[in-house]
Amino acid sequence: MASVYDVLVERGYIKQLTHEDEIKELLEKEKVTFYIGFDPTADSLHVGHFIAMMFMAHMQKAGHRPIALLGGGTAMIGDPSGKTDMRKMMTKETIDHNVSCIKKQMEKFIDFSEDKAILANNGDWLLKLNYVDFIRDIGVHFSVNKMLTAECFKQRLEKGLSFLEFNYMLMQGYDFLVLNQKYGCTMQLGGDDQWSNMIAGADLIRRKEQKQAYAMTCTLLTNSEGKKMGKTENGALWLDAEKTTPYEFYQYWRNVGDADVEKCLKLLTFVPVVDINSLCSVEGSAINEAKKVLAYEVTKLIHGEEEATKAKEAAEALFGGGVDLSNVPTVTISKGDLDKTLLDILVEGKVIPSKGEGRRLIQQNGLSLNDEKVTEISKSLTEEDFKDGYALIKRGKKNYHKIVIE
Template sequence: MTTNVYDVLKERGFLKQLTHEDEIREILGKEKVTFYIGFDPTAESLHVGHFIAMMFMAHMQQAGHRPIALVGGGTAMIGDPSGRTDMRKMLTKEDIDRNVAGIKAQLSRLIDFSEGKAILENNANWLFDLNYVEFIRDIGIHFSVNKMLTAECFKQRMEKGLSFLEFNYMLMQGYDFLVLNQKYNCTMELGGDDQWSNILAGMDLIRRKESKSAYGMTCALLTNSEGKKMGKTANGALWLDPNKVSPFDFFQYWRNIDDADVEKCLSLLTFLPMDEVRRLGALEGAEINKAKTILAYEVTKLIHGEESANKAKEAAEALFSGGVDMSNVPTVTITKDMENAKILDILVETKIVPSKAEGRRLIQQGGLTINETKIEDVNAEFENSFINEEGYSLIKRGKKKFYKLEIQ
C-alpha cells in the first residue's frame, strides 16, 4: 500500500493549518496534484527559514505531486508585509533578477526541475504587464477591505502605518494563485503559517472567478523549544549560500542546537526514517551529541553536498575531538602589512566580527582567544608569536567559532 504524503507530513510535524483537512488527505492519496510555494527574492540567497518550505515541497514531489516554485519577481517590487513591523527595502529589477538566479540553484538541491517534474515560475511574467484599472475592476472587486484588515499580516502594521502599496500585496498573491490555476491547473498553495491569510485570499478568488475548488496547507515555522525563530546567528541569518555562511559554520550551527530541538529538526530537516529520528531524539546526556552530529551532517549534506558535509565534519572532529587535520577549518587571511595591526582591526578586516563595536564587546566579555591565549585588551596588537609552527593562528570566537588566520 502506497503511503499518503499527507500522513508523512503529519507524522513529521509539518502541518499547521489546512483549509479542508479530510478532502486534502483524500486528494493527495488518489490524485497527482500541482501545488505551489512562493519564494520572495529579497536576497540572493535563501536562508534556513526557507529550508522547511523546501523540505515540504520535496516530500510532496517524492510522492508524485508536481511543485511550482514561484519566485516573486513582481511582488518583491512591493514587499510582503507579513510578519513585519516596518516596510521592506525597495529592490531594483536588476537586484531581483540576480536574486532569482541564486534561489533557483539552491532550490535545485532538493527539487528536480527536469522536464515535467517541477516548474520554476516568476510572477513578474504576468504582474508587470497588468493594466491597473482593469486589474482593480476584475480582481479588486472580489476583495473586502473590512475582511483584509482582520488579517494578521495587516493588523500588525496598523499602528505604525500600512502603505497602500503593501495593501496591494494580498491582491497580487491571490492573483498569482488564480494565474497558476488557469495556466497549470494548480489547485493547492503551500506556505509558512504566516501566509495563511494570503492563501485564503487566493483560494477565495479562484472560487469566485473559476467556480473551482482550491486548497491550502501551511507548515509550522522553524522555531526552537522556546518558540523563537531558529536560524539567527551573531552575524545575522543562517544563509544557505556557502559564500555567506561557510559549510563549516552551517554544520556547527546544527551541531550546537539545544537538546530539546534535536528530534524536531531531524524530523523536519532530514529524510531519516521516523523510527531513527525518534531513537536519536530519545538519547540523553553526552549521547545526544551523537544525534546532533548526525543532524548537522545530514542537513549540511542536503544544502551543500556530501563533500562539503564530510569536510565540515572532519574539521569539527579536528577541533573538538583531538584530531589533527585542520585543512577544513574556515580560513581567513591578512596581508603582511597588517602583521602588527590591532587585533580589533584584524577581526573586522577578516569579517570574524561584523563591526568594531562587536569586536570590543567580544574582547571585553572574555570571548576571544588566539592559540589558547585569552585577549583582554581591546587595543592589543597582533604579535608574530601568535603564528605557530604550521604557519597560522587559531582564533576562537566565543565557545564554538574557530578560524585559521594565515598571513599572505
C-alpha cells in the same frame, strides 16, 4: 506505502489546512500541481526558506508537481506578514539579480527536468498589469473589512500600514489564480505566516473559476521557546556558502538546544522517523549523537557530502581531541597585514561582522587567540602568534578560525 499526507503529519510539517479530508484524499489519489512562493529579498535563501523546500521535496518525492514561484513582481512591494515595519524598497535590477541567484540554489533540492517541476516568476504577469483593469477584475472580489481581520494586517495597523503593502494580498491571490489557469495548480503551500494570503487566493479561484482550490501551511522553524531559529552572531543562517561557510552552518546545527533536535531532524532531513525516534530517546549528553547526525545531514543537503564531511572533521579536530585542522575555516593574510589590528583583520576576513561587535566580544571575554583571552582592543598579531603555521581564533565558545600568512 504511507501517503505523503501521513508523512507530512508524522514529521510535523502541517500547521493549518483548508479542507483536511479533501486534501488527504486528493494527495492519495491524484497527482497534484502545487506551488510555494519565495520573494527574492536577498541574493540567497536562508534556513527559514529551507523548511519550505523540504515541504516541497517531500511532495515531489510522492509524485506531485511543484511550482517554485519567485516573486520578481511581489518583491517590488514587500510582504507585510510578520513584519513590524515596511520592508526596504528594492530596485528591479536588484530583484532580478536575487532571482537569478536563488534559481541556482533551488535546483539543488527540486528536480526541474522533464516537467517534474516548474520554476516561475510572478514578475512575468504582475509587472505588465494595468492597475485599473486589475482593481476592476480582481479587487472587486476582496472585502476590505475581511482583509483588516487578517493577522498579517492586524499587527501592522497600530504602527501604520501603507496602501502599497495592502495590495500584497491581492497580488498573491492573483498569483494563485494565474497558476491555476496556466498550469492547473490547485494547491498552495507555505509558511504559517502566509495563511491569510493563501486562503484569499483559494477564495479568488472559487469566485473567478468556480473551482475548488486548497491551502496547506507548514510550521515555522522555531525553537522550544517559540523563537525563530536561524539567527547567528553574523545575522541570518544563509544557504550560500559565501555568506555562511559550511563549517559555520554545521556548527549551528551541532549546537542546537537538546529540546529542538528531534523537531529539526524531522523537518530538515530525510532521516527515517523510526531512526530519529531512536536517536532522540536518550537522556543527558547522549543526545549529542543525534546533534551530530542533524548537523551532518542538513549540511550535506545544502552544501554536498564533501563539504559536510570536511565540516564534521574540522569540528571533531577542534572538539574531539583530533589534530587535523585542515578543514577549519581559514583567513589568509600577507605579512603586511601584521601592521593592522586583529579586529581589522577579523572584519576584513568576515570572521566578525563589525569592529563594534569585535569590541563587544573583547569586553565580554568572548575572543581568544591561541586559547588566550584577547583583552586589548588595539591588539595586533605578531609572527610569534603563528604557531605551527597558523594563529587560532576562537569567537564565543565554539566558533574557530585559523589565520595563516601567505
